[in-house]
Each structure stands twice: as structure tokens, then as C-alpha cells.
Amino acid sequence: MPPPIITLTTDFGTADSFVGTMKGVILSIAPDAQIVDLTHDIPPQDVQAGAFAVASAYPYFPAGTIHVIVVDPGVGTQRLPIAVATGSTTFVCPDNGLLSRALDQTGARVGGVPFAMARTALPDTWHAVHLTNADYWHQPLSTTFHGRDIFAPVAAHLASGSPIESMGVRITNLVAFAVPQPTSVSGTSIGQVLHVDRFGNLTTNLRSSDLPQGQLEIHVGGKAIAGLSETYQDGGDLIALIGSGGTLEIAVRNGDASRALDSTVGAEVHVISRS
């Protein structure tokens, strides 16, 4: 049987020993675990960036993978520590919106103002528990490092075969933020920049199916782009293409679109049809 996979996504950075400490706790319980770092460079306390990173990567892991996410400004407060099994994947994290995008991908919708938090009912296929059984925790429990004391050991016990039901009390809704959805007004598709990657490429929430028909013109950061390119080397300096996540992406050939357009997460992107 292949070793169980546990991924880690945090805002801890890699200069301190926080991540190493979590790995020590995991390996003390599940010595065969295959631990994979998704990223530890989520900006401090940026729950939305954490939600984006996890939702982008988790579908590429094999069934049975356990994803630990620790972006936890409310550590030690009343926010719940949770584990959520979706059928093929298990998430272990604080209940603070980190699963909003994963939830959104299932079709669940949180109403209200974009990025506002609300309690959201879970899909029937998801099984969530409020982690309350301290038998599965590292002792003594701190009030400031639940990554070490709750999330890492719970993930390791899950990897070792302990059932999620034993770890706490079932809950049927999660805290989630309203993920902004593309809209269409008079034939113009309007979306938002979700993420700026290392290269300065702007990832948006506009899927191919959200775009108008015909010859497209893309407006972002005060600039207009004519048509979609196939690759980063195709077209002019400033280009738009369908990125690897299946959504519209804005890039600068061998350059940094975020800097060139002075645009970042939240910026609006308009797509019109010229034909």
C-alpha cells in the first residue's frame, strides 16, 4: 500500500522552524507519511490566498490525500478547528473560510457581498467535524500554534487510519466567503483577478464558457488586448489566454503583467465581442 499523503499549506514561511515542527509531530504519529509542501508563503493571515492555493492544487492529488491548511489569524479563539472529508479528499484546517473556493467548485454558493463571510450549508457528500477530541492532539495544547497541536496530529491520525467520526462532533455548515462570480452585462463579460503568480501573470475567474462569442477584446488596467493567444510567446507584448486552470489569464511576454498594468487581486477584467 502506498504511503499516505499529507500536504501542508501555511502562512508560516520557511525561515522559522514552525513547518519543521509540524512535520516532526506528523512523523511521530505516522512515520510512513509522504509529506508534501504545497506552499508556506501564503501572505500572513491571508485566508483568501490560502483558499485559492488549496483549491488550485488539491484536485491533482490522488484520492485519500489529506490537506492541512493553517492560515489562522484567530488561533486560540472561538473559531472551530475542523476536518472535512469530501469523499476523495480530507481537509484539516480552521473554520475561517479556507475551504470557500473548494466549496465553490462543488457548486455550493455563498450569497452576499463578495468576500463577506457567512455560514454555508455543506454538500451532502461532505462530512465535516468540529475537532473536539483532545486524545488526537499534541499536549500540552498551546493557544497560538494549533498547526502543531491540533491540525498536524489530527492529519497524522487520519493518515494512520483513525476514522474522522472519532475526532469530534459532526457539523453541517462551514464559514465561507462569497466567491465573486463572473457576470455578463449587455454582452460584456465581467470578471475579477483572483491571483497574481510568480511571473506576474493575472489569473481571473472567467472560464471559456463565460466569454462572449466572436472576436474578443479584453480590457484590464486601462489597456485593451485584441483576441486570445495560444501561448505566452504568441501575439503582442500584452496578451490574454486561457491558462492552465481553465480561466482567462493576462500575461506579458517574458515580463510581468501585474507590474505593467499596475493591477492585482480584485482588479476587474471586461471582455467584449467586436464582431
Add this chain to the structure above:
Amino acid sequence: MPPPIITLTTDFGTADSFVGTMKGVILSIAPDAQIVDLTHDIPPQDVQAGAFAVASAYPYFPAGTIHVIVVDPGVGTQRLPIAVATGSTTFVCPDNGLLSRALDQTGARVGGVPFAMARTALPDTWHAVHLTNADYWHQPLSTTFHGRDIFAPVAAHLASGSPIESMGVRITNLVAFAVPQPTSVSGTSIGQVLHVDRFGNLTTNLRSSDLPQGQLEIHVGGKAIAGLSETYQDGGDLIALIGSGGTLEIAVRNGDASRALDSTVGAEVHVISRS
């Protein structure tokens, strides 16, 4: 049997291939090793930061773990390459003070001026060797990369079951620096900032048992903080709490205490009782 764990702590950064090279050497000797990065972002040649990182993390790893530490400004000089077995843990590193804090945690005390280096007798339970047996090294031996040529292969041979006794000559003292200890003057507890983490939180050396009784007032960086908080969200903007390592920590809610107080490693922290 679970795979042997080897952790790596260096000042090599992650942009060069130094760390990858060490892993190649380890896996060539111990192909089943589970290699864990503690951190490679120790500031260049900062032995004290290396000592802090390892002492913070190693107690959370399972018995038998081997910790390789390479912060080695004196590489190729007369400083000794060593391996030190404590009973449950083995360290492999240069003898330049990197084990000072791990040693301090055992109750061993280095006299003299804080951070001054001195030879320090080992606890009876520690078994240390000066690594002299070149059969366990990577050849040819360089004068500038003992991480690759001595420390990585020695750790891998230890992980594969070779006894520490075979690797060199026993020594009974180490180079260590005097770890600053909290003091108490007229009811005021005086400690030092040991570390600034990614969030700008200031970790001190004041344990709960070092603090006065009653209603506390904490003075640091020219500011006063009334009382201890339970969590990072509790109290005012500038807070003090007992951190995950069991010592007093100074934080700014959703902010950076190091920047707010213009304070860093070595800054004094005074705690007085108002009642």
C-alpha cells in the same frame, strides 16, 4: 520499520543547488531516508539563529531522528566536524556553538558573557565524537562544502545503522556560547528577545515560572503592555502572551511587533508586578 528521518538545517538558502546536492549524497547511501527540511534560511553564518531553530524543533521529532545542521563559517579550518548522540536524538554538525541551546535545555550551563564561546562539558548521557573516519565521507573532500562531503554522508551512514563509535574519536566537551538567562532584580523579571518570527512576533527567554506574581506590566521597546493575553486576537493592538514554546512572546494583532517596536534579537524585556 519506518524509514529513518534526517532533518536538514542550513544557511544555504534554496536558490542554489547546495541542499539538493546534500540530498543526493544522502539518498545515495540511505535510499529509504525520509529527509525533512527544517529551514535553509538561517541568515548566512548566523550560528546563534541556527542554534535557536534546531533547539525549537528537534524535541518534536520521533526518537532516532538525525539532525544535520550546517551553519559553518569555519568550514575547512580547525573547527571539528562532530556527531552527538543524546540518547534519543543525534546531531551532526560543526563544533561551533550550534548545539548551545540544545545543551542549555538539558540544564548544562556555559559561564561568562552571554554569547561568548567556551568549551563546555557534556552531560553524561551525551555521546560525542570528532568525525575523523574518512571512510564515511564523500571523496574527494573539499575544504568549502563539508555539508556535502562530511555531514550528509555521516548522517546517512548513521541512518543506515553504522554506529557513531566507528565514525571518530570520542570527545567530552563542545564549543558552546553562554545562553543568556532571565534574571530578577527587585521583583522585576528581565529577559531577552531570542528570535523574531515571520509574523514579527518577538520570542523571549522568559518562561511562565520566571515571571512575577500578580498583575503584570511588560516593558519592551519603550512601550508598556498591561497584562497577558490568551490569544493573538485578545487585548489591545500590542499584546504579550505565553507563546507555543512556553515563553513570553510580544505580538501586534494582525501586525508586526518587531517593526512596531523597532526591536529585534537581543532586546531587553522587563516584566514588573503592579499588584
Add this chain to the structure above:
Amino acid sequence: MPPPIITLTTDFGTADSFVGTMKGVILSIAPDAQIVDLTHDIPPQDVQAGAFAVASAYPYFPAGTIHVIVVDPGVGTQRLPIAVATGSTTFVCPDNGLLSRALDQTGARVGGVPFAMARTALPDTWHAVHLTNADYWHQPLSTTFHGRDIFAPVAAHLASGSPIESMGVRITNLVAFAVPQPTSVSGTSIGQVLHVDRFGNLTTNLRSSDLPQGQLEIHVGGKAIAGLSETYQDGGDLIALIGSGGTLEIAVRNGDASRALDSTVGAEVHVISRS
């Protein structure tokens, strides 16, 4: 049998989830793989830096290791995705010069202007294929992330025992850049800086055998250095020594030679004999 080793070298950084996604794809196919990060901090689209990193590290890995390299400005264009088996090592990468230094180490020479690209015949012992068999790819194939869709899954299938022959069409030459070679003019050895490491040390291409006999004087960045040191602590502030890769290296004791000399990759280094 030990787990197959797959190393990853990219310019993806570690803040995004690109690398984590590639690991998910690999572990979905080869769940026992031991994945090792060489570095993900290659400067964006810097093929030469990628070629240097891989050539420096790969000889230290055990036979059978598979090295995935993704520095791929031409992703989705006509540049070929390739796999190259050298007998002991397999590389999986775009055909854009990334193997130039590994190739140079075999004695193959690319003519022409340094760093200019040319098609170069492979050594007889190397077996290269243009990856054309989509059965081994992740579907749907994107035009912008072949790290996820081609290179990671091909490496995982190779690690699982699928033969390289089945993955595409054999090719007999690669795109490579002309690696600058040291020269000797009137007894002066002339080399180039190949790399600046984390400490600011300048690695050159001058091997011991390239240097003149007698008492040496090294000229770089407008400064002269008398003689070779043995270690970083030996000699004056600015020193020259034979580094861990076997070539001349310029360093500043406990400092940063690149900054002190205002010199970086490409700078010329002259070595003369004073005796």
C-alpha cells in the same frame, strides 16, 4: 527496492501552488516516488541558470534518478518536450538549452558565440526522445503548464518502469548553448563567472588544471588577489580558492564578493603567474 527518486528544478518559486500540483500529478502515478526539490528559485525564464543548477547537482544523485527541469519560456510553442537517458540518469525537460552544461560535462562542444543556441549532436551513450505519446500525459493538455501536463507525468511513468522508448520519437541532437570555455593568452588564464551563490561567492569555470604554474595573482572586478586560500577564513578579506565544484571561486571572508566587486555572472577573471 528503494523508491525511485524524482528531482524537480523550476523557475516557479514556492509561493504559488504550481510545484505542489506537479507533485500531486507525480504521486497519482508513482505513489512511492521520493520527490526531491533541487530548487524552484531559478530566475524566471533563465535557462542558463537552470542549466547550471542541474549540472551542479545531478552527479551526486544515485543511478536511476530522474531529473525534471521546467524553465520553459516557450511552453506551448514548437520547442520540443524531451526525455534524455544518459545511462545513469534521465532528464525530462523542454529542449531549450537546459541540458547544455550537463552535455558540456560529457565533453560535447557547442561551437560559436558563448551562450548562442545551436543544435548539437548527442554522445552515443545518450538516448533522447521527443515526447509525443500523449498516453503518458495529463489530460486535458494545457498550452501553458507542461510541467504539470507532460514533464511530471512522464517522469512518474518512467519512475514506474515504463520504457523511455515508448514515450516518443528518438532524436539525435539537442538545442544547446555554447558554454564559455576558459582560454589562455600569453600565460594568462581567462575565465568567466558562472554563478553567484547565496553568500555572494563567485563561481568560475577555471579548473585547477586551467591555471598557470607558480605564484598566482587573480584579477577580477578591478581588484587583484595574491595567491589561493585553502578556506574561507584563510588570507585577507578578498580571497580566491578552489571551490567545492573543483573550479576557482572568489569570496569575501564573512561577506559578499559579488557586492564587494560589483561583479556577477559573465564577469571575466584573469589569472597570471608572478613567478
